[in-house]
Amino acid sequence: MGQFIGKRLLRGLLTIFVTMVVVFLLIRMAPGDPASILAGSMDTDEAFVESLREEWGLDEPILKQFTVYVKNLVTGNLGYSYQYLTHGKPNQPVISLILQRLPRTFILAASVIIFSILIAIPLGTICAMKPGSWFDNLTFSIQMTITSIPNFYIGMILIALLAVKWKLLPTGGYGDFNSFIMPMLCLSFRYIVTFTRTTRTELGQILNSDYLRTAKAKGLSRTVVLFKHGLRNVLIPIVTMIGTRLGGLLTGAVYVETLFRYYGVGELLISAISARDYPTIQAVIPYIAAVFVIVNLAVDMSYFALDPRIRKK
Amino acid sequence: MESQNTLKVLLDVKNLTTRFFTDDGIVLAVDNVSFQLMEGEILGIVGESGSGKSVTSMSTMRLIPIPPGEITEGQVLLKGRDVLKCSEKEMQDIRGNEIAMIFQEPMTALNPVYTIGAQIIEAIRQHSKMGKAKARERAIDLLKLVGIPAPEKRVDDYPHQLSGGMRQRVIIAIALAGNPSILIADEPTTALDVTIQAQILRLIREIKETQNKSVMLITHDLGVIAQTCDRVIVMYGAEIVEQSPVRPLYKNPLHPYTEGLLSSIPKMDEDVERLNVIEGMVPNPLALPAGCRFCSRCKKAQERCKAEKPTLREAAPGRLVACHYPCEVQTDE
Known part of the structure; x- marks a missing residue:
């Protein structure tokens, strides 16, 4: 180890x-x-x-x-x-530029991941339990629609509706919770879709697996079968998926940050590149590389905790 | 051997019919199947893939996936109580506690992320109020019973650390955990190599004797039936075509299908160019023929067989056959 x-x-x-x-x-x-x-x-x-x-x-x-x-x-x-x-x-x-931007990006990344998981896992579970039902089909269609709309466009629709038309939220900025909601929502759509699909596919396979039938044949209740035997196994692919996405989020979501004037690491890098701001670029890029290295390592480490087949090798 | 008369009926399956509602149409997987499982016997169910033998056994435990499957008719009387009328909650008490299942795929039937001990203990504690430490001791005892060496160490192993044969023993231990009176073994040896097969079959026989169980053994292998069972049911096209005690069946099969199956087993003392086969294919379960389902492959088939479906009738004491022109019953015994 x-x-x-x-x-x-x-x-x-x-x-x-x-x-x-x-x-x-x-x-x-x-x-x-x-x-x-x-x-x-x-x-x-x-x-x-x-x-x-x-x-x-x-x-x-x-x-x-x-x-x-x-x-x-x-x-x-x-x-x-x-x-x-x-x-x-x-x-x-x-260093102070980066330190100023990092917390914003971190909070946004963490919120997006947590928010997406909270929506996607129950959604994917319901779909997996009733494959082919109207709910499953509807979810699938909505997901396909969202996937085919670019992120910045979703952001613009959000601004047009939530900020301009209904005047519920500010169009952008940083500082209070209200201006945080739209960038988070905008980024979450894509992640909710991917996470739901993965949960649906992986859990769907696990629900048909022999060991779930064994669990049911023991006389365990549906809830225990699903949560203890099903979801624990689904965690492995889900963690992998979160890992691959988290790297991208932690290094900043350029479009969304720019669109909502939520200046995080991504926006810092873009403005540094157009100004040929060598010191900033040369600091941010290795930071991004380091984030990917660490996240990947963390994902691999989590396998040790989740999957005994890897642990005992 | 106990005499037949004193045996109690443990499981009485009456007119069981299971259908699968698929996109291609309705598949009749089990058609009007009736049989009884006696106390203390090993009943074999033999048939080829798609004959309905596995679905029959799963239906008695209500383990078929719903949807697409559905048990549309029949009764499964377990000690007089209809399993098919039980609530899901009552089923949880029956599964593992009254009827337990030994599965076909030892490589995939255990959950890879929990230790085998945890999976046995879970089954024990589901059906008794045993404490954790006590359940663990019982799990070790069960592992010892199914012949796992160094059980106190193995109990903390994960499934992937065990061989196929060992995993099948663990699955048997799980099946025994709730102390059920009926064990259903669905192709328990199909995925194992021949020497391990023999060991597992011996183990199942031993458990039946020492633990006083009744066993339903599902297999496609007549050799396994001969070694293990007391009585045998032959299934074809979702129906029972023959039912008989084991020895007479091998000596004197009544249904032409059984006859064909037996003659297709290669014999050790005969040299043959080609193995005997039953010509043709199993009928399409989406469109079963109106008459006898075996008729298109049967050498004895007459016009009557195409039009009229034979019903299961008693041909000799303890021997049932569904055929208009069965082989003659020999009475030289």
């Missing part, structure tokens, strides 16, 4: 390092650098741009820049964002 975790962590570190290399090179290959983009918006002369490049070390050889980047990241010095300047000096440490 310990050896397994160690191996996975080492491989994870390698993954993070590779993403660092790739992102470092990619942003430098993109046209324009932070100095010129900043200067372009400020009506300044060429000499000032040069002085910025020099100050930010962008005139150094690329290898040197990379070693400085890695050294800074390892020592936890993420530098200052190039986007926010007072009197030509960066004043926003990247």
Whole structure:
């Protein structure tokens, strides 16, 4: 077990390092650098741009820049964002930008997952217990409809109805619970659909399984058969599914964050990319890689708890 | 051997009819089946896939999936009480406690995420007020009874740590946990290799003797019946076509189908080029013929067989057959 975790962590570190290399090179290959983009918006002369490049070390050889980047990241010095300047000096440490955005993204991700599960598991269970019933068919049709509408469009419909027409919720923003509801709802639709489908399919198979018949033949009640013997087995595929989705959510939902002006990690990354804000990009991307590594590891660890067939190997 | 007269009827199945309502049509899986299970006997039900033998046994415990299945007619009298009229709650007391089932697939019939001990203990505690520690002791005793070595260690194993034969023993232990009077073994040895098969059959016979059980053994293997059973029911096309004590059936089958089945068993002392087979296919359960269901494959079939369905009648004491032109009963015994 310990050896397994160690191996996975080492491989994870390698993954993070590779993403660092790739992102470092990619942003430098993109046209324009932070100095010129900043200067372009400020009506300044060429000499000032040069002085910025020099100050930010962008005139150094690329290898040197990379070693400085890695050294800074390892020592936890993420530098200052190039986007926010007072009197030509960066004043926003990247770390404080990220720390400001992280809780928002985390709360949103956790709420979406929990909300979706609370809706999807009962829904999927009902469908699995009565396959082919009108309820099952109706659920399926609604799900297909939702799946075929892009997320941002669902968001726009939500705004049009809930905010503009009925004036129930603010159109966006961050801070109070009311402005939190729509981004959560908007993101949840897709997850509810996927989670319901998985629960329905997996539980449907388990309900027809031989061991459930054994459980019933023991004289156990329907409830015990379903919850003790059925759902416990369904948890394994559901955890896998949550794991694969959680990574995406924890690294920010770009469209939805932008649409509802709910500025989380995703929005931070997008604005950093358009500003060629190297320090921010170079910090956020390894963070995203690290989140995926950790979530995947957590999913694998949860198998140990849920599935004895893996535990005893 | 006890004499037939003193035996009590434990399970009396009368005119049992089970249908499956599928998208393709109504499948008549069990058609007007009547038989009795006596106290202390092993009753074999033999037939090919789709003959209705498994559905018959599942129907007596009301374990068929509803929908698409439904028991449309009949009575299943367990010690005089009609199982088919019981509420779901009453069924919970009957399942495992009065009738228990040994399943066909030892590899999948156990829940992979619980220890075998937990699965036996659960069955014990469902039907008695036993404490956890006591139930665990009983579980270990049961594992010992079904021949699992080092049961006090094995009790904490998960199903995947056991071989197929061992799992089948665990399934038998679970079936015994509620101390039922009737065991239904649905193809208990089909998924096992031959040596393990023999061990499991011996175990079932031993349990029947020592634990005083009655057993219904469902199989497609006449060899298994010969080794294990006292009486045998032959099913074909959702019906009983022959019912007989085991020895006379093998010596002198009455129904042409039984005769065909027996002649298709390869004999060790004869060299044959090709095995004997019964030509043709089982009838489509969606469209069963009006007359005798075996008639299209039967060598003895006459015009009458196509039009008129033979009913099950007594051909000799203890021997029933559903055929217009059965083989002659030999009385040389």
